[in-house]
Amino acid sequence: MATVDDLQFEEFGDTTTSLAANPDATTISIEDPGETPKHKPGPPRGLGREEDDELLGNDDSDKTELLAGQKKSSPFWTFEYYQTFFDVDTHQVFDRIKGSLLPIPGKNFVRLYIRSNPDLYGPFWICATLVFAIAISGNLSNFLIHLGEKTYHYVPEFRKVSIAATIIYAYAWLVPLALWGFLVWRNSKVMNIVSYSFLEIVCVYGYSLFIYIPTAILWIIPQKAVRWVLVMIALGVSGSVLAMTFWPAVREDNRRVALATIVTIVSLHMLLSVGCLAYFFDAPEMDHLLTSTAAPNQTVVAAKSS
16 A cells, blocks of 8 residues: 655756656657647658649649739839749740741640740740841842942941831731631631630740741842742741640631631731842842942943043
């Protein structure tokens, strides 16, 4: 039977000291209910759960979407509104340029590269570079063609820059605007699977013009056969990007309407490339013609005076 001394409470110090004094003692640790254990055993996380999280989303993605939905768009007359159209990094621009140079059959250019973040940075600078490439290459081409002719007087044609800028930017903006309006009108009559915004269409047209930059530089070669081969290659690559991108938007429409839309898109693109080649590179120089026609007249006048 326990005595009174055995029933008295005793204060224990450090657990390690107590265990050293009495190795046979049993210790019980009482944790704070609000304190979480550092190592909690549990079943290992399988691959199936990770795949479900990727498909269904997790808390972080939900919070990101919630915050994105709470962002207020700036009015269109403010600088912040247009700043979002240029919010793109160099890696994205290079990927979109490579996608426009290497079209993949069955792959949609908008879904692969544009839809996540459509921009105006790439199309703007591609058009600006193409304008100067066409104007400078056209001047150099005419200079090399008539190099060595005594009757030819070279005069730089700076007006080609303004003409090229008007043609390129009008094509890169007015044609997408007309196409966007047509697709909106057809979507009101026929339910299509794919629909594009005006900014996405501008992106497609802007990046599809990139291949004409090296093509315009190679147009300096004074051989018509080489120039036409180059223009056919550029037209095939860029035209296929446009056709494969906009075909899903019209394939559910009437068959004739769908085919007519794609043919019109490719025909306008062909008109741009052939027109630039014919006007800036194959057109005869007026100064050269005036000089060559003035020389015989001067000879006739000199003969009459003698």
